[in-house]
Amino acid sequence: MKRTLSALAAIAIAAAAFVVLAPFAGARTTxxxxxxxxxxxxxxxxxxxxxxxxxxxxxxxxxxxxxxxxxxxxxxxxxxxxxxxxxxxxxxxxxxxxxxxxxxxxxxxxxxxxxxxx
Ligand SMILES: [Cu+2]
Structure with a gap:
């Protein structure tokens, strides 16, 4: 159970990071x-x-x-x-x-x- 929660947390953090960083990555490559x-x-x-x-x-x-x-x-x-x-x-x-x-x-x-x- 604990392992599942931390895995979910890792996914949530990765998703949040993508949402925050994606616009900057886009600006750099366009x-x-x-x-x-x-x-x-x-x-x-x-x-x-x-x-x-x-x-x-x-x-x-x-x-x-x-x-x-x-x-x-x-x-x-x-x-x-x-x-x-x-x-x-x-x-x-x-x-x-x-x-x-x-x-x-x-x-x-x-x-x-x-x-x-x-
Ligand atoms: Cu000239």
């Missing part, structure tokens, strides 16, 4: 993909400028003829030529993260913005 288009108007178009914090995957395509890159959170893609693509995976903390093209003059001309991690 990644958001953001599609980024670079254009010669010296602007970026993002499929979304806001996502839950954590792993964020930026899939960048350069639709311009000038060369562009995409930099955020201390990481950047290689320089992309026309129709060039790159994937940049970053782990973003909660808050605002500025992004930009690092080609001289481009960010100053408007090739920049702010991505918000919620």
């Amino acid at each position: 990644a958001t993909t953001v599609h980024v288009t670079a254009k010669d108007t010296l602007r970026f178009t993002l499929s979304t400028k806001k996502a839950p914090h954590g792993k964020t995957i930026f899939k960048v395509v350069n639709k311009g003829t000038l060369r562009h890159d995409f930099a955020i959170a201390g990481k950047k893609t290689k320089l992309l030529g026309h129709n060039g693509t790159a994937t940049l995976t970053v782990t973003l903390s909660k808050g605002k993260h500025p992004y930009k093209c690092t080609v001289p003059g481009h960010a100053a001309a408007g090739m920049k913005g702010v991505f918000t991690s919620t």
Whole structure:
């Protein structure tokens, strides 16, 4: 009888732990993909400028003829030529993260913005 009770208690504790910890485990493994288009108007178009914090995957395509890159959170893609693509995976903390093209003059001309991690 005593053994059955402790076994039941162990199951109850395990179930409770799962309920408490599962949402955190889910947040850690869920990644958001953001599609980024670079254009010669010296602007970026993002499929979304806001996502839950954590792993964020930026899939960048350069639709311009000038060369562009995409930099955020201390990481950047290689320089992309026309129709060039790159994937940049970053782990973003909660808050605002500025992004930009690092080609001289481009960010100053408007090739920049702010991505918000919620
Ligand atoms: Cu650029």
